[in-house]
Amino acid sequence: MTIAIRPDTADVRARREAALERINGGPSRQKRSGAPKRAKPSRRVVKTSKPAEREVLGPTPGIYYWIGLTVAAFVMLGLVMVLSATSAREVASSETPYDTFMRQSMWAAIGLVGLVIALKVPYHRWRALVIPLAVIAAGLMMLPFVPGVGVTVNDANSWVRFGSFGFQPSEFLKLAAIAFLADHFTRHEHDLHLPRHGLIPLGLVTFGCAGVSFMQGDLGAAIVLTAVSLCVALIAGVPFRHIGAITAVGAMGAMIAVMSSPWRFNRLTAFRDIEGNKEHLAFQSWQGLLSIANGGWTGSGIGGSRSKLGYLPYAHSDFIFAVIADELGFIGSVAVIGGFGLIVWFGVQAALAAPDRFGMLLAGGIACWLGVQAIVNIGGVAGVIPVTGLTLPFFSAGGTSLSVSMVAAGLLLNVARRAITAPRPRRAAKRAGRAHASTRTGRPTRSTARV
Known part of the structure; x- marks a missing residue:
């Protein structure tokens, strides 16, 4: 041996x-x-x-447990909040108040299976499937344009439905884009300054993914895909002038698309005067702000929100953070925001300590994805940025979003489990001090005696 x-x-x-x-x-x-x-x-x-x-594998690093515990707490709390946000409404429309909750629980079970598989299989083995999975994800994005298959939900033709089974292909595309860019930038790590290996592939992926999502009317997915692609490129070391050029072209194209439609322009700018547009364009944002204000410091308690009784549209999906703020109060809202901060922080630490370049880019891209999506959703609910119809990861009712987010968390845990750890600086300083003391006195200390 x-x-x-x-x-x-x-x-x-x-x-x-x-x-x-x-x-x-x-x-x-x-x-x-x-x-x-x-x-x-x-x-x-x-x-x-x-x-x-x-x-x-070596000793399990602490970031592995922090990420795992935070994700587990988010999934369980998300199921509770979905039940709280939908039970009262479904009592009046069906025989059981548990329809949406049971459907969300089923997707959580599917996501748990995907999380375990993504965690157990070493992440470097997934590199052989990156390109086929990217092709499949791109093909799924074409299904919403097929008559009879694509479904329009909330003014966005971004859903696919086969009978009673439906899903949103853009969720798969987010993870596939991160893995594809991580693999490509790893294979060409020394040639990223060349346009054919850095600028052109990044532009094709960014504009292709964001463009298709925008054509489907899913502005939130377009924003997240653009931000995630640029984040992976920044971590990989693509020159700033290339990233800046793509950002400038994308911002100019988005501005032209928004200005060309008066309805789209008014919808995106309504957040600047929510109270003045509360009767029509900013009705949802106004109700969300009322729900947040009703929560106070400690909230009204689980199930105590009144805004979900028909006052707040999409309380179980896009605006579930307003229900969280109403029922858990300021303390619960800060805890949820802090939890996302923990996932991003420890995801960055896992990327820095990854044993190879592919793991670094994969972990960094997933951490950026979850962080950006949480910021866009919570910012829209709080009236800080326009409402884009984006789900809150691990919380919003939406099976595709929940299951894919759990698979992404499994990959993040996979990289964190293989992180290369080092001794803490304080312990290293203590060992050095004991060694120095033993050389001066000539007496072996406990650490030097073992050596």
């Missing part, structure tokens, strides 16, 4: 040290103190007589 170190270990180790220096605010104390370092290999590949290689 022989032990072989990965061929890219030296490059990964150098990048890890640079990332740790950025996180800790400079070189580690252990390096400044000149204390000897112990070799602690955190990732090995053990070769046996069989042709297959078995991955040996």
